[in-house]
Amino acid sequence: MNNAENLRLATELLIHEGRLLDQRDWSAWLALYAADAVYWVPAWRNEGEETADPEREVSLIYHPQRVGLEERVMRVRSRLSVTTLPLPRTTHFVSNVALVPRCGETIGAQASWMVQIYEPRTSLQRVHFGHCEVTLARVEQRWEITHKTIHLQNDCVAAVLDFYLL
Amino acid sequence: MTFAAAPTLNPQNFIDDRPHDGVFRVRHDAFLNTALFDLEMTRIFESTWVFVGLESDLARPHDFVTTQIGRVPILLTRAGDGTLRGLINSCRHRGTLLCPLRKGNQRVHVCHYHGWQYSSAGRNLGITGAAAGQYPANFVDDTHDLLSVARIASYRGFIFASLCDAVPTLEEHLGEARIFLDLIADQGPNGLEYVPGTVSYTFDANWKFQFENGLDFYHFAATHSSFVQILRQRPPPPLPPDLPTDLQDPDPQAQGSYSFPYGHAVTWSVGIPGQGAERRPLPRDPTLFAQVRARHGATRTKWLLRQRNLTIFPNLQIVDIQSLQLRVWQPLAVDKTRMVSNCLAPIGENNAARSFRIRQYEEFFNPSGLATADDNIMYAFCQAGYAGATRGAGSQGYARGLGERPAQQRHDAAELGLRDPDWAYGTLEFGDESCFHAGHREWLRLMSRGS
Numbered sequence: 078m079n080n081a082e083n084l085r086l087a088t089e090l091l092i093h094e095g096r097l098l099d100q101r102d103w104s105a106w107l108a109l110y111a112a113d114a115v116y117w118v119p120a121w122r123n124e125g126e127e128t129a130d131p132e133r134e135v136s137l138i139y140h141p142q143r144v145g146l147e148e149r150v151m152r153v154r155s156r157l158s159v160t161t162l163p164l165p166r167t168t169h170f171v172s173n174v175a176l177v178p179r180c181g182e183t184i185g186a187q188a189s190w191m192v193q194i195y196e197p198r199t200s201l202q203r204v205h206f207g208h209c210e211v212t213l214a215r216v217e218q219r220w221e222i223t224h225k226t227i228h229l230q231n232d233c234v235a236a237v238l239d240f241y242l243l
Numbered sequence: 244m245t246f247a248a249a250p251t252l253n254p255q256n257f258i259d260d261r262p263h264d265g266v267f268r269v270r271h272d273a274f275l276n277t278a279l280f281d282l283e284m285t286r287i288f289e290s291t292w293v294f295v296g297l298e299s300d301l302a303r304p305h306d307f308v309t310t311q312i313g314r315v316p317i318l319l320t321r322a323g324d325g326t327l328r329g330l331i332n333s334c335r336h337r338g339t340l341l342c343p344l345r346k347g348n349q350r351v352h353v354c355h356y357h358g359w360q361y362s363s364a365g366r367n368l369g370i371t372g373a374a375a376g377q378y379p380a381n382f383v384d385d386t387h388d389l390l391s392v393a394r395i396a397s398y399r400g401f402i403f404a405s406l407c408d409a410v411p412t413l414e415e416h417l418g419e420a421r422i423f424l425d426l427i428a429d430q431g432p433n434g435l436e437y438v439p440g441t442v443s444y445t446f447d448a449n450w451k452f453q454f455e456n457g458l459d460f461y462h463f464a465a466t467h468s469s470f471v472q473i474l475r476q477r478p479p480p481p482l483p484p485d486l487p488t489d490l491q492d493p494d495p496q497a498q499g500s501y502s503f504p505y506g507h508a509v510t511w512s513v514g515i516p517g518q519g520a521e522r523r524p525l526p527r528d529p530t531l532f533a534q535v536r537a538r539h540g541a542t543r544t545k546w547l548l549r550q551r552n553l554t555i556f557p558n559l560q561i562v563d564i565q566s567l568q569l570r571v572w573q574p575l576a577v578d579k580t581r582m583v584s585n586c587l588a589p590i591g592e593n594n595a596a597r598s599f600r601i602r603q604y605e606e607f608f609n610p611s612g613l614a615t616a617d618d619n620i621m622y623a624f625c626q627a628g629y630a631g632a633t634r635g636a637g638s639q640g641y642a643r644g645l646g647e648r649p650a651q652q653r654h655d656a657a658e659l660g661l662r663d664p665d666w667a668y669g670t671l672e673f674g675d676e677s678c679f680h681a682g683h684r685e686w687l688r689l690m691s692r693g694s
Contacts, residue, residue, distance in 0.1 A: 118611065120440035123345055128440040132598040135440025135586050137611040139602070148473045152613060157469035159620040199447070199623075233443045233581070236619035238611040 080176055086220060087186035087213060088174040094222075095169025095190075098241050103150040107143065111214065111221040116140045118227045118243060127228060137229065137238060149240050160237045167241060168193045177210060183223070184213040190227075192242055205242055206230055252278055254690035258683055259637055265645050267680050268637025271629040274449040280577035287557050287689045288313035290407040291505075292416045294559035294571055295319055295329065298400040299436045299590065300346070305363040308346040311573050312406055317392065318342050319402065322364035323350070329392035329404040330365040341389070365389035399428035400435060401559075411505075419661050420507035423553045426546055427561055430525055431589035432534045437569075438586040438601060444610040445581050448622035450574040453582070454682055456618055457552055457560040457570075458510050460498055461643060461674025466621055470613040482521055483595065485529050490520035492545060499655065500644070500678035502665040506556025506685025508678040511549050512671065520548035522565055524600035528593040542658050556682045561587070566604035578626050584609055644669070644677035 090109070097106040110116070118138040119127040128134035131141075140146055153161050170191040179185035191206040212224040227243050257279070259268040273279060289312060296308050301321040309332055310317045316332035318341060334341045334354035341354050341361065351368060352361045358371035367387035370376070392404040396413035401424060403413055410416060417424065428435060446453075456462065464471065492513045502508040513519070525548065526532045536544050551563045562568040567587040572580050586604040588597060607614045644667040656664050667675040 120442055122439045132594060132601070133438075135438050135442065135601055136605060137442065137609065139605060148477075149613075151476075152469040152473060155469045155472055157472060158617055159466070159624065160616045162620075233445065234610050236444065236446045236610055236623065237616040238444075238609075239616070 083184045084174065084176055084186070087176065087184055087211065088171075088188075090213065090220060090222070091171045091174060091186070091188055091190075091209075091211065095171055095192075099167050099169055101164070101241070103153065107146060107150060109222050110143045110146060110225075111216070111223045112143050113141075114143050114146075114222050115224045116143075116146055116227075116240075117225070118229055118238075121232050137232070138240075138243075146240060153239075153241070160239065163197045165242065166195045166197065179212060182215055184220070186211050186213070190243075194242055201235075203235055204231075205234070205238075252276075252282065254279075254282075254687055258687050260680070260684065260687075262645070262680075265642070267641040267645060267677070267683075269641065269683055270637060274451055274626065274629050275577060277577045280449075280574070282690060283574070283686075284313045286692060287686065288574070289315060290405070290410075290692070291557065291689055292394070292403045292405045292410055292413060293557060294401060294555060295395075295404045296402045297435070297437060297569070297585075297587075298327070298397055298402055299434050301327065301402075303348060305348050305350045306346075307342065307349060307352075307363065309342055309344065312392065312404060315406060316340060317404070318352070318365075318389070319404075320363045320365070323362070324364070326364075327395055327397060327402060328364055329395040330361075331390040331392070333390070334359055335367065335387050335389065336370075359387070361389050365391060399424055401428075416505050417507070417555065418503045418505060419501075419664060420503045420509070420553070420555060422659050422661060423501075423509045423551065424555075424561075426543070426551065427553070427563060427567070427587070429539055429543065430535065430547060430567070432531065432538065433590040435587050436590045438588050438597070438604075440586070442584045442609045442611075443581060444584075444619070445575070445579060446619040446622050447579055448626035449577055450572050450580045451686075452622040452625050453560075453572050453580060453618075454554060454557070455640075455679045456622070457554050457562065458500070458508055458678045458682075459674070459676070460510055460512065460552075461676065462618075462621070466617050467614045469617070470607075473613065479517075483527060486521065487526055487529070487532065490526055490548065491516060492519055492549065494545075496671050497668060498671055498673040498675065499666060499668040500675045501656070501661065502678050502681035504681075504685075506682040507554060508556075508681045509551055509553045510675065510678055511546075511551045513549060514671070519550075522603075523548055524566060524588075524592075524596050524603065527599050528589070528596035531589055531592060531596070546659060554682065556685050562608070565607060566600050568604060568608050570608075580622075641676050641679055641683075644673070644675040 120135045120137050122128050131139045152158050171188050173189040175187055177185035177187050187210045190209055194203045207228040207230045210226045213220040214223045257270045257273040293312050295310050296319050304323050307320040318330040318332035320328045322328050332341050336359050339354055339356045342352050360368040362368055365388050392406055393408040394405040494513050496513050498512045500510045553561045558571050560570050569587045570584040572582050574580050610616050667677050
């Protein structure tokens with residue numbers, strides 16, 4: 078496959094992922110990830126540097142397997158967590174997608190992202206934004222996310238940070 | 244008694260404290276009143292000892308961190324001579340914020356406005372163009388060093404400072420709550436450090452909800468039911484083969500609390516077998532844990548491994564449960580609070596224990612964790628609910644533990660060397676609320692003291 082095709086694939090997948098989150102189609106969203114996918118949101122060491130080693134440094138979210146994301150979805154679905162009563166409405170944006178060299182049969186891409194968030198209970202609006210890197214691997218006829226690193230720039234968040242707000 | 248409909252700002256009107264009648268109430272307005280909030284800044288945060296940092300975060304000469312005491316910006320340094328300095332982070336010239344960075348190492352701090360220079364001890368090293376400045380004699384004679392906090396002292400690596408001189412020594416202020424800081428510090432034979440990656444976040448509610456909730460075991464099952472559900476459906480995670488096998492607490496399952504003068508309190512529990520010490524990071528580094536045991540003996544080690552939530556009034560909580568969290572709050576407004584959270588760990592901890600400690604910390608704490616996020620929203624629910632119909636009444640949330648105490652005489656206090664603590668004790672479902680009282684009593688003492 079050529080680079081143009083890979084870029085198109087990665088862009089479409091990132092757009093699709095954001096739409097699934099906006100539509101609260103959690104099952105379809107989870108299905109984008111491989112069972113052993115790494116989902117990582119580093120914390121910040123200081124004003125300019127993020128943490129780089131999840132084994133020796135704190136992350137905001139670090140799930141080395143998809144089961145961590147499945148648990149978060151279970152929590153949202155349970156309606157037991159006040160963070161979801163009510164769920165915020167979100168609109169995900171993704172842009173500036175570019176390929177990152179990867180070896181083997183995978184596609185690497187980086188992008189800029191933004192999520193506009195609206196809290197129905199308080200009418201408050203906020204925004205999360207940053208960059209991300211994603212690795213896609215082909216499984217039969219489809220591409221799965223095997224690694225996603227989400228860099229959150231505005232890390233002093235208001236009360237809640239979860240997968241649907243990233 | 245019913246509260247007056249419109250209290251004046253007399254702090255006495257906000258707390259109804261009659262323990263012998265089984266009554267303790269805090270008026271809801273104490274969480275809503277903006278004038279009272281301003282008074283809290285002056286009379287509490289800017290008038291008593293507050294936690295400002297960890298000594299290991301200022302290990303080398305000229306290390307610095309910036310923080311806040313109440314509304315006052317603070318530059319905390321280790322000077323060239325190794326002493327800790329609590330400087331007001333404001334240039335003497337025009338009052339400009341001197342150091343805009345969170346942390347670092349600098350011998351000299353230069354104000355970027357007009358170039359005045361200060362040493363890491365706060366001494367003025369130079370006034371730009373002093374000779375040509377046509378300064379009057381009184382200016383030349385004046386000191387131009389940075390202003391300092393009134394008091395700074397540290398206990399077992401925990402640094403506290405006060406902007407007000409009229410405070411007891413730190414030792415007296417902490418009192419026997421020191422024993423519970425010891426139980427934290429003793430976990431690091433080589434000292435404790437922040438794991439890199441400070442997390443800060445805000446919630447839309449009064450700081451006192453955090454103060455209370457950090458001592459509140461009662462909320463856990465309801466507020467965190469989605470987290471409990473996740474834990475229940477997980478297959479039991481395997482225990483590492485080198486984990487000591489004698490970690491089971493010999494005492495019956497229980498919950499208790501101790502309260503101390505100056506507003507400090509701690510809640511503790513002996514949990515269900517299998518969910519206690521085995522799930523704590525400390526024993527996961529066998530070498531370090533052996534050192535801790537050898538140094539402190541069986542009884543103190545038993546206490547080290549129990550779950551404990553410690554509050555040092557007015558701004559510090561150390562949550563020693565499945566990981567070890569140190570968090571402070573900075574009140575921003577009557578209904579907005581900023582939290583700063585760090586994972587604490589023994590210096591020199593092995594990779595397995597460190598990684599386990601970090602995962603346990605991330606899973607539970609911070610806005611991205613599966614429990615703290617619920618708390619943050621719950622505080623906002625409280626802030627919204629307090630403004631409702633019950634506004635003139637006192638809260639019913641301070642009564643658990645105020646009734647008749649269980650007859651059983653506990654030996655815990657003696658084990659820890661506590662002399663005559665204010666205590667509460669019950670089953671794992673106890674959920675004591677009387678441990679909130681000490682903080683509110685200290686609130687009242689400080690608020691009534693004047694500025």
